[in-house]
Amino acid sequence: MYISITRDIQVTALPDFLHEQSDPANDRFVWSYTIEIANLGKERVQLLSRHWIIIDAYGRKEEVKGPGVVGEQPVLEPGETFRYASGCPLTTPSGLMKGSYTMITTDGETFDIEVPAFSLDSPLSKPTLN
Helix, strand or coil, rough: EEEECCCCEEEEEEEEEEEECCEEEEEEEEEEEEEEEEECCCCEEEEEEEEEEEEEECCCCEEEEEEEEECCCCCCCCCCEEEEEEEECCCCCEEEEEEEEEEEEECCCCCEEEEEEEEEEECCCCCEEE
């Protein structure tokens, strides 16, 4: 589990390798990930957009930007949590994801919150020392 907190918004990421959807012989490795966004603050916020950076084992980088998450732009009152699941395919047996969400307050102030970097490791990846 990976956790970051920005401006009283906690983002938790939990990746999971999907054996049944992966095909190593054809360089296809697939993960699901669950994201939980918790409003620990005192103000109402809404998620407007996402920005993902996905890096494979060779250092190749892909960026994904767009409105909302899984077709939603959730509003979080103080104390509320929003959870969703999505997926990520790679052509390498490991990689990482990180990113940010753009939020807006009821006063119209926008700000970015960090999505913690999380490792995409399959049982087929070779351990490396960093």
